[in-house]
Amino acid sequence: xxxxxxxxxxxxxxxxxxxxxxxxxxxxxxxxxxxxxxxxxxxxxxxxxxxxxxxxxxxxxxxxxxxxxxxxxxxxxxxxxxxxxxxxxxxxxxxxxxxxxxxxxxxxxxxxxxxxxxxxxxxxxxxxxxx
Amino acid sequence: xxxxxxxxxxxxxxxxxxxxxxxxxxxxxxxxxxxxxxxxxxxxxxxxxxxxxxxxxxxxxxxxxxxxxxxxxxxxxxxxxx
Numbered sequence: 388x389x390x391x392x393x394x395x396x397x398x399x400x401x402x403x404x405x406x407x408x409x410x411x412x413x414x415x416x417x418x419x420x421x422x423x424x425x426x427x428x429x430x431x432x433x434x435x436x437x438x439x440x441x442x443x444x445x446x447x448x449x450x451x452x453x454x455x456x457x458x459x460x461x462x463x464x465x466x467x468x469x470x471x472x473x474x475x476x477x478x479x480x481x482x483x484x485x486x487x488x489x490x491x492x493x494x495x496x497x498x499x500x501x502x503x504x505x506x507x508x509x510x511x512x513x514x515x516x517x518x
Numbered sequence: 519x520x521x522x523x524x525x526x527x528x529x530x531x532x533x534x535x536x537x538x539x540x541x542x543x544x545x546x547x548x549x550x551x552x553x554x555x556x557x558x559x560x561x562x563x564x565x566x567x568x569x570x571x572x573x574x575x576x577x578x579x580x581x582x583x584x585x586x587x588x589x590x591x592x593x594x595x596x597x598x599x600x
């Protein structure tokens with residue numbers, strides 16, 4: 388990968404992903420499952436778990452990059468607006484740092500709704516796994 | 519920037535990256551002297567140093583570092599060349 392390389396993908400938070408996340412990780416906080424609870428706090432619906440986005444990020448790193456020999460060194464993500472069930476998210480990523488000395492790459496990423504509303508953004512550092 | 523300045527800043531980077539406030543680097547310090555300094559944290563240390571000092575090392579240069587003193591000398595050399 389080279390400095391400035393850009394990538395994009397579309398992800399949809401489907402019922403299957405939402406239900407699967409709750410079943411696997413048992414986070415059934417009312418914000419995520421109780422419509423009235425969520426609405427009373429100003430949200431338009433039950434809020435999707437923020438870490439579902441990290442699942443999409445994992446897919447991007449593991450499956451969408453040109454090099455499959457890759458591990459995640461670190462990542463950070465900041466959330467700006469809630470995502471709801473069936474939201475389509477536009478994921479964009481850009482290589483902002485290449486550290487050839489240690490085979491590491493830094494990628495900035497952003498999740499936005501089709502309307503342009505920013506849901507989350509962050510930075511991830513990846514590298515090659517050597518034996 | 520003096521040798522002492524660079525060593526001090528590198529020490530601060532080690533404390534932050536390795537999350538160990540007790541680290542006190544000397545010129546003769548090597549990886550086996552610092553418990554948290556392993557192959558993965560080594561990558562974080564190099565990346566953080568490159569970003570902090572706005573310099574770039576090559577893979578060959580990284581392999582030649584003998585100790586912290588040599589590492590700091592190379593940082594100073596890079597800063598002088600930039």
